[in-house]
Amino acid sequence: MWEQYDNNKLFYPYTKFKIKTIDAEPIALHWNLGNGKSLNGESVSTIYEEKKTYNVKLLITDVNGCSNTIETEVYNNEGFDILAPNAFTPNNDGNNDTFYPKAIKEFNVPCDITIKDISGKIVFNGTQDNCEWNGTYMNTGSPLPKGVYIYTVTTTDVEGKKHQFAGKVNLLR
Template sequence: MNPGDIINKSQTIFIYNEDSSNPSCSIESSFMVTINNSPDVDILNDVFAINEFTLPNLINGNYYTESGGNGNQLNSGDIITDSQTIFIYNVNPINTSCNNESSFTILIEEERDVTIPNFFTPNNDGNNDTWIVNANNNLIKEIYITDRFGKIVGKIKPNTIGWNGLYNGKPLPSTTYWYQIIFTNGEAKNGAFALIRN
């Protein structure tokens, strides 16, 4: 063996030296090299889930909320409801300084239960007199309504009385209008609806 050689399995290494002028004069020492291989650890792909994610069973390693086997230990079957990075950590039981780790990210998105009407009829008959967007869990920040030229003719909040088809107190004509819904997470949804006057 030579300096720089890589040892990848446990073994005894001998160091031997002899007097070049007298081969019968020699000395030897030895030392043991113990190789502890890093333990296997499961690798999971990043996850996108609606409302919650259940941690699956592991073969190699345990779940933790922090790197290095730190934080809270989680168990297979635990339900995750918040977006976070989960660490899978495994340690060699013979040599605890020999360990291995992987991690994956869980992105939890709330289910968007949003009702967007396709039309409304502001004729004061008590049916569909306003254009109302209903949403659960305060998912929507605000809603903009524009005409075909992109001019903002209304700005409303979800789960309120809605838009009555007026702009500066005057009724707008029957036609198609466009909406942009701004969600609280910064995303936007665009679409169209009809104002129908009888």
């Protein structure tokens, strides 16, 4: 009747739900997402921050006023993660040419990203609309040397809460 269509554990805790098939034309779709968040609509998304099981309920009301509730469990065993790779190869071969946190891009999570070299010099600043680093200074085309770079990503979840992530990425040439 409905599906959790991003049920790939790599992308937890970012989860989207969408109605798959409905026998009657609904006039109201109310989701209780089990994390204190309730939304209306055919397609909704949420973030599950804690490693635990969440009970998700969908209340469907049709044009005749008939209602039905369906529910399922979502288990988040990964915690809040931005899925940042630990290396990339900006050699224009079409594979891993840029560094970006995959969950940020996939789920349009508002963010700010800063990348520094080992000495602490900022080599890239980006936002959700421009979060991919191509291995050049400020993405201007001036190639930076291979080596380890430090990233800091600050995200804002759907509830307005900020989360900060930091790590290392290897620029390979």
